[in-house]
């Protein structure tokens with residue numbers, strides 16, 4: 180089932196404020212079904228805010244514009260409704276919750292989703308999160324451990340559209356291969372007719388994760404706007420060589 | 435051992451369910467799950483059964499007739515009849531009501547004994563005097579379920595509870611309350627604990643009454659005696675709930691830990707925990723409250739306190755009151771949970787945190803509170 184445009188996600192003129200301050204100033208973005216896009220941009224430019232808004236977190240207030248998922252306007256839907264449509268996020272800084280164990284969340288997913296307990300057990304082993312199953316969720320985890328714990332939850336829910344906020348940051352080189360393979364699994368083929376993988380959006384500063392998951396397109400976010408978009412390799416190369424300053428110039432010229 | 439009709443034959447099916455809700459299980463295979471059962475409906479003891487050698491359960495009036503030493507050594511010895519209005523009213527009863535439970539020396543009982551006390555008539559007053567005696571080298575887990583029939587809205591539950599724990603003994607007292615909305619509840623409890631003995635006091639209130647005051651006092655008289663209190667309260671609109679307790683640390687190297695967890699969905703809630711240090715000891719009080727949609731005048735007041743008479747009494751307390759953080763709720767919602775499921779999971783975590791070795795009984799009740807609280811929020 181796909182929308183008439185073939186886009187799993189469309190964002191039109193999205194304005195978002197947090198605590199009364201506008202952070203996103205008219206975002207336009209389209210991600211075709213089966214594509215994975217990369218999102219780059221300097222610290223504080225609004226990448227996390229965009230993802231949190233797509234997921235529907237209430238701190239991020241949409242003041243104008245729409246979010247269309249699979250042809251349906253989801254701008255007013257709750258986080259639960261969005262999750263159940265198949266949208267998921269691995270957060271950059273997920274909250275810790277006292278007394279709530281990662282195991283309890285995975286048990287919930289087993290009870291409500293199609294994944295079996297055995298499959299989750301296997302996932303847990305592969306992602307090497309056994310040791311924190313019975314600790315408070317996200318509490319006292321290292322940067323790399325948080326990524327793995329988040330990815331296990333995403334893999335267990337098998338989302339149609341996964342957002343990952345800096346999956347490789349804080350991950351050492353050895354663990355990067357593990358995180359990379361987990362991320363890769365999230366986007367495995369979900370349909371044979373046509374041959375197509377799952378869709379998603381990945382925030383990355385370094386581009387390391389793109390060695391494990393091929394991105395179809397990259398976008399650069401600057402000060403709450405999408406500055407430019409293009410081939411991920413070209414975009415990465417440009418940033419590596421000339422930094423974001425070049426993009427700022429380019430954007431100002433365009434304006 | 436006392437003999438009477440089988441408990442399943444004398445308790446009506448709807449009452450069996452009401453009692454089950456507060457942890458009192460009336461069922462054919464009861465001897466396999468319980469060490470003994472005492473059920474009081476209104477003013478009438480419905481059944482008294484013990485399934486274990488060394489454990490005696492009987493109505494207090496009968497026990498007073500049978501055992502002179504009960505009056506001499508235990509009855510009204512920890513609590514004075516003129517302590518307050520509640521004790522005066524209980525003392526004024528012509529024939530005292532309530533249970534006597536006696537565990538003879540050397541008897542360690544792993545299965546819980548249970549006492550169900552319930553009010554089946556609108557506006558009825560129960561005035562009870564319960565005495566529990568554990569001799570040396572004994573162990574007992576007593577579950578007391580106090581409740582009102584489904585249709586009952588109002589009533590009075592006044593109780594004097596005295597418990598004596600000898601040396602090398604452990605008493606776990608789990609009290610589960612679920613009341614009609616206009617019931618007034620006044621237990622007055624005191625426990626004396628001997629050398630190397632342990633007292634564990636669990637109190638869970640599910641359906642809050644109009645007005646509850648329950649602050650049992652424990653005297654840790656023995657060397658290395660310990661007390662552990664776990665109080666879990668769900669408060670709702672219109673209720674006044676004042677719970678917690680006091681521990682007097684009189685014995686050398688005695689220790690106490692008081693934990694209070696309250697979820698307020700309206701009404702007034704007082705969380706108490708008071709320590710009196712009379713010897714070298716270690717003790718801590720921890721009160722934590724969560725305000726969940728408390729309405730206009732709902733509040734939680736945490737009142738931990740310490741009084742030290744001894745320089746080597748190491749006592750401390752902490753208290754906090756907070757709310758369910760939206761980013762936590764939404765985090766769980768982003769995994770597909772409904773809002774109320776997410777809130778329940780967070781409340782459950784809040785209530786469970788720092789409690790080890792929760793009994794199955796308590797665990798089930800806490801799950802229930804969490805589920806109720808989750809639904810409360812949804813509006």
Ligand SMILES: Nc1ncnc2c1ncn2[C@@H]1O[C@H](COP(=O)(O)OP(=O)(O)OP(=O)(O)O)[C@@H](O)[C@H]1O
Pocket residue numbers: 197198202220221222223224225226227228229238271
């Ligand atoms: N809850 C909040 N309250 C106030 N300001 C916020 C809040 N969340 C984000 N901001 C601000 O919004 C801006 C964008 O933040 P955001 O986290 O989206 O940036 P980012 O592009 O993800 O940055 P980074 O690369 O550092 O992760 C920042 O200036 C940040 O301080």
Ligand SMILES: [Mg+2]
Pocket residue numbers: 226227228271344
């Ligand atoms: Mg960010």
